[in-house]
Amino acid sequence: MSYVEELFGLEGKVAAVIGGSGVLGGSMAHALGKAGARVAILYYRNKDGALAHQEKIQADDGEAIIVQVDSSDVKSVQQARDEIIAAYGQVDILVNAPGVNSTTPIFEVEEDEWYTILDINLKGVFLACQVFGEYMVEQGGGSIINISSASAEIPLSKVFTYSISKAGVNNMTKFLAREWAEHNVRVNALAPGFFPAEQNREILTEKRTNEIFNHTPMSRFGEPEELSGAVVWLASEQASSFVTGSLVYIDGGFTAMTI
Numbered sequence: 439m440s441y442v443e444e445l446f447g448l449e450g451k452v453a454a455v456i457g458g459s460g461v462l463g464g465s466m467a468h469a470l471g472k473a474g475a476r477v478a479i480l481y482y483r484n485k486d487g488a489l490a491h492q493e494k495i496q497a498d499d500g501e502a503i504i505v506q507v508d509s510s511d512v513k514s515v516q517q518a519r520d521e522i523i524a525a526y527g528q529v530d531i532l533v534n535a536p537g538v539n540s541t542t543p544i545f546e547v548e549e550d551e552w553y554t555i556l557d558i559n560l561k562g563v564f565l566a567c568q569v570f571g572e573y574m575v576e577q578g579g580g581s582i583i584n585i586s587s588a589s590a591e592i593p594l595s596k597v598f599t600y601s602i603s604k605a606g607v608n609n610m611t612k613f614l615a616r617e618w619a620e621h622n623v624r625v626n627a628l629a630p631g632f633f634p635a636e637q638n639r640e641i642l643t644e645k646r647t648n649e650i651f652n653h654t655p656m657s658r659f660g661e662p663e664e665l666s667g668a669v670v671w672l673a674s675e676q677a678s679s680f681v682t683g684s685l686v687y688i689d690g691g692f693t694a695m696t697i
Contacts, residue, residue, distance in 0.1 A: 445677045446670055449474035452526040453673065454519070456480040456509055456566055457535035459487035461635040462585070465662035466533055466669045467491055471500035473670045475531060478522040480507045482536075509536050509562030515569045528577065531673045532570045534563045534607075535585040537635075541596045552599055559603035560610075567614055571623060579622035583672050584611050586629040588689040596646075604629075608685055615683030624682040626672050631689025633660040655691030664688060 439447070453470040457463035458479035468491060471477045477495055479502055481488035488504040495502040503525055507518035522529055538558045540551055563584055574580030589597055590604035608627060615625040632650050634642060642650075651657045668686055671677050687693050 446674050447474050448531070448670070448673055451475045451530040451673070452478070452522065452528050453531035453533065454478045454480060454505075454522055454529050454570065455533040455535060456507065456562070457537060457585070458491060458533075459484040459504075460535065460537070462537075462630065462633055462662050462665060463533065463535035464488075464491035464494075466535065466665055467502070468494055468498075468500075469663075469666035469670055470531065470533070470673060471495035471502055472498055473673070474500075475673070476500075476526050477502040478518075478526070478529075479504045480509075480518055482506065482508055509566060510557040512565050512569065515565050519569050519573060523573075529570060529573060530577075530580050532566060532574075532580070532582045533585070533669065533673075534566050534583065536562045537585065539597055539600045542598075544598050547599060555599040556603050556606075559600065560606045563607055564610060567610065567625070571614065571618060571625075574623045575618055575621040579675065580624070581673050581675065581678075582614070582623065582625045583669060584625070584627040586611070586627040586685060588629050588631040588687060588692050590629060591685075591693055611685065612683045619682055624672075624675075624678070626678075626681060626684045626686065628665060628668055628672070629685050629687045629689065629693075630665060631660055631687070631692040633662060633665075635662075650692075653692060653695050654689070655695055658690065660688065660690060 453475040455467040458467040459481035492502045508514040586607045587604040589601040611627040
């Protein structure tokens with residue numbers, strides 16, 4: 439085994455990826471599988487997407503299962519956790535990647551939309567951290583990786599409720615990192631910049647794209663695979679053993695840009 443494999447390898451680990459049926463979640467699930475983890479791809483409605491990512495992991499000689507979950511319902515999350523443990527005997531890594539967005543102007547945001555976005559983006563992350571985190575604390579270790587957004591730090595136009603929900607994810611990440619550090623459970627967050635996916639593709643007009651590129655030093659969108667290195671690093675207890683409560687920005691320099 440090479441030094442890099444020893445440092446970043448996830449052999450013997452089990453990873454649960456909530457939102458693993460999507461573009462970004464699926465890519466991260468694939469990365470964890472290629473690093474040696476057995477992967478549970480958790481989906482809500484997009485079973486076809488979950489199956490596609492499962493097949494991709496298996497094609498690379500990895501091991502993966504799919505599990506349906508409603509991340510905004512605690513009993514459903516508990517059932518999903520128990521199903522993974524029944525299949526693989528443990529859970530060592532949790533990636534919280536559910537996400538929904540909206541471009542509704544502030545004065546037109548209705549309560550139903552507000553609560554739907556917060557239920558998925560914030561409540562869902564909390565419930566998964568609570569349910570899987572309790573198991574990891576009892577187990578004596580684990581890594582939780584919440585997916586935040588560059589918009590959590592710099593409020594973006596046209597994504598009002600989304601930005602608020604991701605700011606909550608950042609605060610939650612730091613709070614839980616402090617609470618669970620003594621139990622060897624690390625809690626960190628990845629904050630992607632602009633990675634075109636299902637929830638943000640509709641707002642990417644030519645004008646919007648030009649505005650993004652002009653504010654991104656690398657002048658392009660991110661590719662899903664560009665999250666792979668960071669998620670494997672944070673999942674590895676060897677490579678990131680002293681990393682908790684961190685917000686890791688993967689945004690092409692977007693949050694570093696002023697004028």
